[in-house]
Amino acid sequence: MVKPLDYEMRDGYRIPALGLGTWMLKGARCTAIVKRAIELGYKHIDTADMYGNHEEIGEAIKGVDRASIFLVSKVRPNNLQYHSVIRDCNRNLRELGTDYFDLYLIHWPNKTVPIQETLRAFNELVDEGKIKSIGVSNFTIHHLNDALRAEYHPISNNQVRFHPYDHDPSLLKYCHKQRIVVTAYSPLGKARILSHTTIQKMAKKYKHTSAQICLRWGLQKGVVVIPKTQSKARLIENMDIFNWEISQEDMKRLDSLT
Numbered sequence: 020m021v022k023p024l025d026y027e028m029r030d031g032y033r034i035p036a037l038g039l040g041t042w043m044l045k046g047a048r049c050t051a052i053v054k055r056a057i058e059l060g061y062k063h064i065d066t067a068d069m070y071g072n073h074e075e076i077g078e079a080i081k082g083v084d085r086a087s088i089f090l091v092s093k094v095r096p097n098n099l100q101y102h103s104v105i106r107d108c109n110r111n112l113r114e115l116g117t118d119y120f121d122l123y124l125i126h127w128p129n130k131t132v133p134i135q136e137t138l139r140a141f142n143e144l145v146d147e148g149k150i151k152s153i154g155v156s157n158f159t160i161h162h163l164n165d166a167l168r169a170e171y172h173p174i175s176n177n178q179v180r181f182h183p184y185d186h187d188p189s190l191l192k193y194c195h196k197q198r199i200v201v202t203a204y205s206p207l208g209k210a211r212i213l214s215h216t217t218i219q220k221m222a223k224k225y226k227h228t229s230a231q232i233c234l235r236w237g238l239q240k241g242v243v244v245i246p247k248t249q250s251k252a253r254l255i256e257n258m259d260i261f262n263w264e265i266s267q268e269d270m271k272r273l274d275s276l277t
């Protein structure tokens with residue numbers, strides 16, 4: 020199997036298949052972990068306005084060649100009005116000390132703001148070079164249908180909860196067909212699924228850890244994985260997912276856990 024180091028998105032840009040999730044990472048620990056991740060070779064950092072850690076991440080990427088990292092953030096669901104998106108994106112860029120996002124997402128859908136209004140702001144931000152790719156998060160097929168109808172610059176990414184115990188095959192199929200790359204959030208099920216018997220048996224069989232089984236399963240499903248860790252040792256562990264493979268039979272077994 021070809022190692023999926025990155026995927027091409029609907030707009031032609033590429034997204035690294037492994038990223039570092041940063042939800043709950045704050046303060047000096049956040050800066051240190053992001054710095055270490057970049058030193059180790061992580062190319063993709065996932066944050067959000069809601070996580071309140073832009074400044075810490077900005078500190079970590081100071082002096083790093085901006086083109087060598089793929090930076091993702093998300094606008095809050097309560098701020099999807101045209102002027103709020105423009106204001107928040109500019110503020111988020113200032114907080115991070117950068118002049119563009121590789122990918123900027125609508126964090127959650129909000130039915131009180133028409134998607135056309137939100138996308139108008141996103142399109143303008145693309146035209147101004149402040150974001151390269153537009154994405155969404157927690158969108159169902161129904162939300163995506165509406166968004167694609169209003170699309171001008173392509174909607175390239177949908178970030179959703181995705182791990183062996185919780186994934187939606189019809190949403191994945193829809194996204195693949197539209198070349199919308201899916202990013203798996205909580206790819207380790209917030210560590211709650213790692214002690215489950217099937218996953219542990221599989222880890223033993225493949226001589227890898229339960230976390231690596233979950234992440235490798237995600238890669239073989241064709242999604243981006245963004246595990247969060249505050250541990251430097253686990254940063255390394257979570258990178259060892261590219262040079263080995265889960266058999267088709269075991270993939271089906273993991274698929275059926277949902």
Ligand SMILES: NC(=O)c1ccc[n+]([C@@H]2O[C@H](COP(=O)([O-])OP(=O)(O)OC[C@H]3O[C@@H](n4cnc5c(N)ncnc54)[C@H](OP(=O)(O)O)[C@@H]3O)[C@@H](O)[C@H]2O)c1
Pocket residue numbers: 039040041042043065066126156157178179203204205206207208209210213228230231245246247248249250253256257
């Ligand atoms: N778009 C959205 O609405 C949304 C929602 C949730 C999350 N996210 C994004 O997705 C990222 C990941 O999701 P998540 O933080 O919910 O959960 P996760 O990545 O599935 O799990 C994180 C948990 O797993 C532990 N862990 C990490 N690596 C491990 C390993 N190798 N072995 C054992 N335990 C390990 C971490 O503990 P330690 O830190 O102690 O290692 C932490 O408790 C978030 O950080 C965020 O960036 C997005």
